[in-house]
Amino acid sequence: MKFSRPGLLWALAALTIHLAGNAHYGFFRDELYFIICGRHPALGYVDQPPLTPLLAGLSQSFGVSLFALRAVSAICAAIATYTACVLTAELEGGIFAQCVAGLVMIFAPEMMAFGFRLSPDTIELWTWPLIALWTLRLTRGADPRWWLAVGAVTAIAALGKYTVAFFIVALLAGMICTPARRALQTPWFAAGALLAAIFVAPNFLWQAHNGYPMLQLLENDYGKFVLENPPFPLQQIVIMSPLLSVVWLTGVVWLLYRRGTRFLGIAYLALIAMMWALDAKSYYPGPVYPYVIAAGAVPIERWTSAHRFWRIAVVNAILAFAIPSTPFVLPVLPLKTFVAYQGSLGRFFHLRFHVDPNAGNNIPIQYYADMTGWPELAAAAAKVYSGLPPRERAQAAVFTNNAGEAAAIDVYGVRYGLPPAISGNNNYWLWGPRGFTGNVLIDVHGNARDDRLRFDSVRLAAVFRNPYAMPYENNVPIYICRGIHTPLGQIWPKLRNYSYGFDRL
Numbered sequence: 023m024k025f026s027r028p029g030l031l032w033a034l035a036a037l038t039i040h041l042a043g044n045a046h047y048g049f050f051r052d053e054l055y056f057i058i059c060g061r062h063p064a065l066g067y068v069d070q071p072p073l074t075p076l077l078a079g080l081s082q083s084f085g086v087s088l089f090a091l092r093a094v095s096a097i098c099a100a101i102a103t104y105t106a107c108v109l110t111a112e113l114e115g116g117i118f119a120q121c122v123a124g125l126v127m128i129f130a131p132e133m134m135a136f137g138f139r140l141s142p143d144t145i146e147l148w149t150w151p152l153i154a155l156w157t158l159r160l161t162r163g164a165d166p167r168w169w170l171a172v173g174a175v176t177a178i179a180a181l182g183k184y185t186v187a188f189f190i191v192a193l194l195a196g197m198i199c200t201p202a203r204r205a206l207q208t209p210w211f212a213a214g215a216l217l218a219a220i221f222v223a224p225n226f227l228w229q230a231h232n233g234y235p236m237l238q239l240l241e242n243d244y245g246k247f248v249l250e251n252p253p254f255p256l257q258q259i260v261i262m263s264p265l266l267s268v269v270w271l272t273g274v275v276w277l278l279y280r281r282g283t284r285f286l287g288i289a290y291l292a293l294i295a296m297m298w299a300l301d302a303k304s305y306y307p308g309p310v311y312p313y314v315i316a317a318g319a320v321p322i323e324r325w326t327s328a329h330r331f332w333r334i335a336v337v338n339a340i341l342a343f344a345i346p347s348t349p350f351v352l353p354v355l356p357l358k359t360f361v362a363y364q365g366s367l368g369r370f371f372h373l374r375f376h377v378d379p380n381a382g383n384n385i386p387i388q389y390y391a392d393m394t395g396w397p398e399l400a401a402a403a404a405k406v407y408s409g410l411p412p413r414e415r416a417q418a419a420v421f422t423n424n425a426g427e428a429a430a431i432d433v434y435g436v437r438y439g440l441p442p443a444i445s446g447n448n449n450y451w452l453w454g455p456r457g458f459t460g461n462v463l464i465d466v467h468g469n470a471r472d473d474r475l476r477f478d479s480v481r482l483a484a485v486f487r488n489p490y491a492m493p494y495e496n497n498v499p500i501y502i503c504r505g506i507h508t509p510l511g512q513i514w515p516k517l518r519n520y521s522y523g524f525d526r527l
Contacts, residue, residue, distance in 0.1 A: 028117050029107025032124025036103040039128060039352075040096035040137050045089040046353035047393040049433070050139045051426030053091060054396060057082055058429045059449055066228035068235040068448040068520055073181040074142045081140075086433060095144045099137025102148040102312055103127040109155050109316035113283065118333055119323035123316045125337065126269050129344035130315070132261045132308045135351040135389075143308060145182025149175050150189055151312035154286060157193060161202040161285070166210040173214030177221035184236070185306055192292035196285035232452070239448070239520040244301070254298035261304050262311060265343045270311055273318030283317065290314055350387065357394070357490065361386050388492055395488035395495065396430035402486040403431055403466050404438030406500050409483070410462070419458035419510070423467035425450050427495075431466070444510075446517030460510030463503040470501060476513075478505030 049057075059067050060079020066072055081090045106127045107120040115123070127133050136147040156164075156172050179186035197203050205211070229236055252260065259267040277287030293307050326332035349355045349363060364386060385391055403420055410418055420440060422428040424447045431443035443466075444455055464483075465473055473480040486498040 024108055024111040026104065026107040026111045026120055028120040028124065029104040029111070032107055032121070032128065033100040033104035035124070036128050036137065037096050037100035040099050041089075041093060043352040043354050044092035044096055044138050047357055047390055049088060049091070049393060049396060049430075051392045051396070051429070053078065053140055054429035054433050055425045055448075056140060057086075057091070058432050062449075062453065064228065066225045066232075068232070068452060069239050069522065070142055070236075071181045071184065071225050073145055073178070074140065074183075078140055091140050092138065095137050095140045098144045098148050099128075099133070102133070102137070102151060105148055105151045105155060106312040106316045109151060109158070109313050110319050112155060112158060113317055113320050115316070115320040115323055118326070119319040122269065122319040122322055122336065122340070125340045125344075126266050126315050126319070127312060129340060129348065130262050130266045130311070131347055131351045132305060133311065133315075134348065135305075136308060138352055139393075142183035143305065146179055146186060146309035147312070149179035149182065150186065150309035151316070153179070153189070153193070154289075154313040157197075157205070158283070158286065160205045161197070161282070166205075166208040169208070169210040169214030170217055171214075173217035174221070176214075177218040180218070180222045181225060185302075188296050188307075189289075189293055189310060192289040192296065193285070195292045196288035199288055200285040201281070202285040235448075235452075235520050239522070242519075242521045254302075254304065255294060257304035258294065258307070261308070263343060263347055265339065269318040269322065270314040271318070272321055273314035273316065276321050277314065277317045286313060286317070351389075353390065353393075357386065357390070360390065361490070385492065386490060391490055391492045392426070392495070394490040395486075397434045398488065399427065399466070399486050399498065400431050400434035400438065400440065402484055402498075403464060403500060404435060404440050406464055406483045406502065407440055408438070410502070414462045414504075417459065418462040418464055419444055419455070419460060420464045420466060421445065421460075421468070423447070427466055427498075446514075446519045448520060451514075451518045451520070455510040455514055458510055460506040461504070463506065463510075465501040465503050467498045468501040468503070470499070473501055473503050476507055477503040478507075479503070 056075045056078035059070075059075035060077070060082075063076060063079070064072060067075060077094050078091060081087070081094055084090070103124055106123045110120045110123040133147070136143045152175050153172055156168050156175070160166065160168055160172070176186060176190060179189075194206075197206060259271075262270060274287055274290050277283045277290070279287075290310055293310055297307050322336060326336060346367070349360055353360070355363060386394075407415060407418060407420065418441070420431055420435070420443045422431060422443050422445045425445055428443035428445040428447070428450050431440060435443070441458075442456055444450065444453075444458065463477070470480055470482070481502045482499055483502045484500040486500060488496050488498075
């Protein structure tokens with residue numbers, strides 16, 4: 023059983039960096055939604071398994087805290103970093119190889135992003151490499167009862183995000199195609215698979231009971247977010263940074279070259295092929311990189327063993343590239359400073375960072391833009407709500423365009439006495455109209471034309487503006503609608519929108 027002392031140090035470094043850097047700018051829209059879902063414990067949710075929301079909800083047990091929420095991500099990043107170093111040791115890498123793996127795990131943009139904000143990818147960041155580590159040991163003759171541990175971790179990964187299914191299929195394909203398949207020829211493999219199935223079954227049954235909403239969502243969103251990007255394999259190099267990708271690309275080749283590890287190399291290629299074929303988002307295979315980073319560090323250590331100069335050069339190159347890229351994935355700069363930095367870098371390299379082309383450099387990348395304005399949006403809705411006559415206020419509902427806005431109202435609106443928000447988006451639709459008739463409705467991000475078809479009177483009460491928001495969350499109109507034509511409970515089925523998008527419902 024390999025143990026990594028350097029891995030403990032790099033894990034501590036990852037934890038420290040993330041604890042210090044994570045809790046800035048504000049909650050991402052999805053994080054707010056996770057918190058609210060976690061306050062409604064369930065075996066599943068429309069758009070995700072239960073683990074991330076439950077962790078988000080638990081993190082807020084002592085009050086709303088960005089630090090507490092993102093401490094969960096920091097811990098996961100530390101575990102993933104340590105696991106990568108142990109994998110490096112398992113592949114016969116020494117101290118320098120483990121240092122390279124630790125450095126890349128901390129500073130590779132995608133790895134740093136997964137350890138920053140809480141998301142289902144945060145869970146996968148440490149579970150996928152742990153599955154790879156224990157499977158590698160099993161192919162080398164470890165006690166086959168370790169398949170039970172693999173099954174348990176697979177279940178945890180699946181309860182975090184369903185994409186682990188693709189990784190498991192890819193891993194099994196790699197094993198079946200190589201002599202590693204011998205490790206599957208034991209009853210303990212079947213026992214591990216059964217254990218995973220037992221843990222995941224409640225969530226599967228929840229999805230079945232609710233008509234498989236996740237499949238409906240994927241069908242609704244298919245092709246909606248496809249951008250004019252390079253081919254999927256090249257996107258992997260971009261999101262992991264071109265320079266640092268040298269490490270994991272070396273790892274893939276090295277795994278394929280060695281007979282005992284070839285199944286892991288094939289698994290990586292199979293995973294990328296599947297996700298490319300399905301038009302997956304570029305970051306979906308991200309949790310696979312810890313084990314190919316670990317593999318790449320081993321030959322780099324061997325190639326640089328003759329001269330200390332080359333090892334110093336490798337470390338300096340990693341750090342030199344990490345310094346300019348880190349502000350894009352970890353909020354280490356004040357937001358105004360980052361916006362200026364983003365604009366300067368964009369002009370120098372002739373890059374556009376997916377912002378509104380008509381807004382100049384006033385909008386940060388979407389990754390950060392969707393962390394701004396949520397308390398202010400709740401305050402704007404609360405001002406409209408408090409301006410209603412007491413009789414109307416007692417029956418007023420707050421309806422929002424999407425789950426992110428609804429969650430912002432629910433997280434920050436408590437201080438103003440706002441009622442629970444309602445929305446037709448994702449799990450908010452399942453929670454229903456919460457007993458509101460809709461006769462008095464504050465429509466946040468509403469559409470006046472649609473509202474006039476449903477209400478006797480519609481008045482624009484406010485417009486919420488956020489200079490740092492993405493275009494779809496800026497200049498948000500807030501309407502007061504009175505005299506609904508058909509009670510909200512009757513039209514609720516027509517308001518369902520299972521989607522990750524932010525289109526008008």
